[in-house]
Amino acid sequence: MQGLFLFMKRFTTEAFILKHTNYQDADRIYTFVSDDLGKFTALAKGVRKISSRRGGLLDSANKIKVSVSEGSTGFKTVSEVVLLDSYANIKNDFEKSRLVFYVLELLNRFLEEGSVAGVFNLVDVTLKNISSANDDRKSFLAVLAFEIRFMHLLGYTLNLTTCGSCDAPILSPFLGAKFDVSSGSLICSNCFGGFRATSDVINIMIYLNAKIFNLDNAEVPDFSLTNISSASDLVRSYIKEISGYSLSTDKLR
Numbered sequence: 001m002q003g004l005f006l007f008m009k010r011f012t013t014e015a016f017i018l019k020h021t022n023y024q025d026a027d028r029i030y031t032f033v034s035d036d037l038g039k040f041t042a043l044a045k046g047v048r049k050i051s052s053r054r055g056g057l058l059d060s061a062n063k064i065k066v067s068v069s070e071g072s073t074g075f076k077t078v079s080e081v082v083l084l085d086s087y088a089n090i091k092n093d094f095e096k097s098r099l100v101f102y103v104l105e106l107l108n109r110f111l112e113e114g115s116v117a118g119v120f121n122l123v124d125v126t127l128k129n130i131s132s133a134n135d136d137r138k139s140f141l142a143v144l145a146f147e148i149r150f151m152h153l154l155g156y157t158l159n160l161t162t163c164g165s166c167d168a169p170i171l172s173p174f175l176g177a178k179f180d181v182s183s184g185s186l187i188c189s190n191c192f193g194g195f196r197a198t199s200d201v202i203n204i205m206i207y208l209n210a211k212i213f214n215l216d217n218a219e220v221p222d223f224s225l226t227n228i229s230s231a232s233d234l235v236r237s238y239i240k241e242i243s244g245y246s247l248s249t250d251k252l253r
């Protein structure tokens with residue numbers, strides 16, 4: 001038994017909880033995303049017991065500081081949990097909760113085990129954006145910003161400057177421009193393919209494609225909810241093309 005503990009590694013990290021799965025009678029297996037470890041899973045023993053004090057801290061979307069023990073086989077076990085933010089105002093709002101669970105599912109579906117630079121910070125900013133949004137327009141814009149930036153971090157950056165077919169520059173006011181959901185590129189008026197996109201919709205995508213969008217630091221342009229929804233439809237069609245499936249939480253839109 002003493003030799004077993006010699007091979008036990010311990011680490012502490014800040015993380016967001018993506019999902020959990022019940023295991024045996026009283027345990028759960030959690031999926032986390034952290035800055036230094038990326039996506040990882042760990043077993044939390046006894047958290048489903050009424051007497052457990054950790055169970056309430058390990059809710060999906062919570063930001064926590066978690067201490068984890070890892071054996072020689074790589075199997076991880078949660079040992080300590082400190083709650084950093086539960087985003088209570090999101091969870092008390094049906095629309096915001098729905099958007100956050102879509103974000104979590106997108107993360108869980110696309111991320112492999114391990115780290116992708118910038119993802120933890122993006123999740124942190126996105127949940128803060130949704131939390132502080134005072135209307136649906138800003139909430140939907142925050143999620144669209146997440147989708148575009150997350151795809152960028154995974155290597156699927158939108159091409160919104162040149163035609164994806166002939167490489168010709170596409171400049172404002174984007175007359176006749178279309179968006180090709182199979183390649184994530186704009187298509188000029190002289191080429192075939194893509195879905196018609198208005199100048200306003202393209203400008204939203206360009207604005208969000210340039211940087212991580214932070215409601216606390218940005219003056220939000222007066223984008224209409226209709227145009228935000230149209231841009232979201234195009235980006236989500238692109239995501240579906242990349243992944244080959246629809247997310248279950250996206251069906252709630």
